[in-house]
Amino acid sequence: MKYWTLIALLTVSNSLLAADPEAGKAKTAVCAGCHGQDGIATNPAYPNLAGQNAQYLVAAMKAYKDGSRNNPIMKPMVEALSEADLENIAAYYASLKK
Ligand code: HEC
Numbered sequence: 001m002k003y004w005t006l007i008a009l010l011t012v013s014n015s016l017l018a019a020d021p022e023a024g025k026a027k028t029a030v031c032a033g034c035h036g037q038d039g040i041a042t043n044p045a046y047p048n049l050a051g052q053n054a055q056y057l058v059a060a061m062k063a064y065k066d067g068s069r070n071n072p073i074m075k076p077m078v079e080a081l082s083e084a085d086l087e088n089i090a091a092y093y094a095s096l097k098k
Contacts (some may be wrong), residue, residue: 007033009050012023012028013023019054019084019087019088019090019091020088021069021088021091021092021094021095022092023085023088024085024088024090024091024092024093026086027081027088027089028089028092028093030077031049031077031089033050034046034073035047035049036048036049036050038050038096038097039051039052039093039096040098048098049093050093050096050097050098051093051094051096051097051098052085052093052094053094054087054090054094055090057086057093057094058086058087058090061074061078061081061089061090062083062084062086062091064077065078065079065086066082073087090092
């Protein structure tokens with residue numbers, strides 16, 4: 001295999017793996033009702049998501065999904081989301097200012 005072919009392949013697979021904050025944002029219309037338009041909640045009952053660590057956010061959402069973090073509000077919110085959705089959503093909130 002030629003060197004440039006390898007570089008091209010690596011570039012493609014990297015872009016597939018990278019989370020997409022814009023795609024994530026598109027999935028957060030319902031979330032904004034509690035977590036705020038820019039990830040800053042107006043009601044202290046709901047945590048702020050803006051500027052949180054992306055890996056932390058993914059872990060939190062997976063935990064609601066599998067029930068290891070038991071929460072009757074959040075479980076249905078993330079139940080139908082794919083792993084890629086969770087990563088994109090996390091990338092979006094992580095990109096926002098605290
Ligand atoms: C009806 C209100 C409501 C909606 C809508 C909602 N959430 Fe939440 N969310 C909560 C509450 C309440 C908590 C705190 C639950 C707990 O104590 O674990 C929470 C917690 C979280 C956390 C964990 C934050 C932390 O600091 O650990 C994440 C991540 C999260 N929500 C993401 C989302 C996403 C993504 C959506 C949209 C798909 C969403 N939420 C929609 C109420 C809501």
